[in-house]
Amino acid sequence: MARKQSDYLAALLADEEMAETKAEKSAEAISESPQDAESPSPAPPRGERLRGTTLLGRESALARVASGEVRQVTQLLLDPARVRVWKGNARSYEHLSEESCAELIDSIIAEGGQKVPAVVRRIEGDPDHDYEVIAGTRRHWSISWLRANSYPQMQFVAQVAQLDDEAAFRLADLENRARKDVSDLERARNYAQALHDHYGSHLTRMADRLKLSKGWLSKMIKVASLPDQVVAAFASPADVQLKPAYALSQALDDRKAAPAILREAKAIARLQDEHRREGDPAIPANEVIARLLAAPERNAERTGGPVTYNSGFDRPALTLQSVNRQGVTLRLHSGSGMSLEELVELARCVLVDLELEGRGLQR
Structure with missing residues (x-):
């Protein structure tokens, strides 16, 4: 039995034994009252009483578990190196950093470890990993970073779940909706992949399963079509927001306008790289969008x-x-x-x- 599970049952049994012990003491107090002093009843030996209450407590605890009244939740303490991140999650693991996870890292240090468990599932056929993260990518990254930076004792706390890919996607999506640091582009591309993998490219079915507006989901899928060449023009993928990105993806549908937008995107990407090398501020997202959308008109002016x-x-x-x-x-x-x-x-x-x-x- 896993350590956390056995601890949980032990605590449950301890509660039962404590209740039985209190009942014993109460019964003993009554038997010693003045009214019964004349005809005292011999009490069984203490060892027998303890054995009896322990067995009763254990049977009661196991019965509560079996009936569903008490639910056992298995939590494991894992080496994050043996846990991979599920590719179906929206969050871009490679874009996580000490800066973006700073608040979580400080919280883990202050609390002496990870308090909120991640959700993982067991995997087979991978000699390097035993589990994969369904929800809790930032926690996995932060524990990995801490182990590599003066906190080798830190362990990844995870709850094991049995989920198929579609259920895993819905669980990860619910968590990511509450996270502001998951960009619109990351979610859009995650939705586009899930639409193909789990819903047979049926947008209505996907919207119903996720309880989302079909129109909003359609826009997200459209944004997912932005080519990497255009995304590279932004300082970070996190700068690609739904409303302006949707307008940009529509502009790229124009065969005459698309070449000019792509050329402008390459030029801006070069500038962004130079700004990074020189330590200069990045070109802001609103300026990037404005330049990309104006590129077709500017190109027409140049030729004229x-x-x-x-x-x-x-x-x-x-x-x-x-x-x-x-x-x-x-x-x-x-x-x-x-x-x-x-x-x-x-x-x-x-x-x-x-x-x-x-x-x-x-x-």
Whole structure:
């Protein structure tokens, strides 16, 4: 019997024995009252009484378990290295970090261990793992991090459940709905995969099982279709929110607009990488969305004649005057309010965009 289960039954039996012992003492007090002093009844030896109450208590406890009045919940103390994360969970394990789990890590340290058990199920055929996490990915990551960082005694507390994949998905989804750190994109892609794996691509059936609006679920599935090339333009997948991402995914359905959006996404992704290397702030999500949605119109303007880029003061800063086989002609405007470094960065961005469109200096 598992340690937690045996402890639970032991405590249950202890309660029964304590109740029986109290009854014994009460009976002894009554038998010693003045009214019965003249005809005392001999009490059985204490050893026999204890054996009898122990057996009665044990039978009572087991009967309560068998009848369903008391439910046994098996909890295990596991080495997280022997537990893998179920691939059907929405949360992106590789994007978890000390920073994103800081509050949970501090709580585990303060409480001397993990108090809320994760939900796992047993697996077969994997020599490296015995269980997989259905709900509790952040707890698994945090315990793993603590064991690797000065807390080797920490163990992963888990409750074992017998679940098929569809039931496991619904359980994980219920937990993730309450978590703000699970992004819309993560959930959208998780739903899209589950729609195929568990519901035979029947959206109505899935919406009914999850108790979700069919319209809302449809939008989530649409957002899941965003290509990785576009997602890379954002500083983090967590920045991809449902409402603007849905508009972006609809724009990509336009065959004429899609190439310009994809080229712009590549250009922004390069800038994001440079900002990370230099330690500069990332390009915010609202600006990324605005640039991606404006890319088709901006591309049409470029092919039709000069294009002027304004500064943050809404003054002309740079004009792309011409692009031809002889080269690219840029005009920098005075009085734009931009510094020299900002003008150079703007010119570089324009040249990178042209390069991605196949109209740059390297063609």
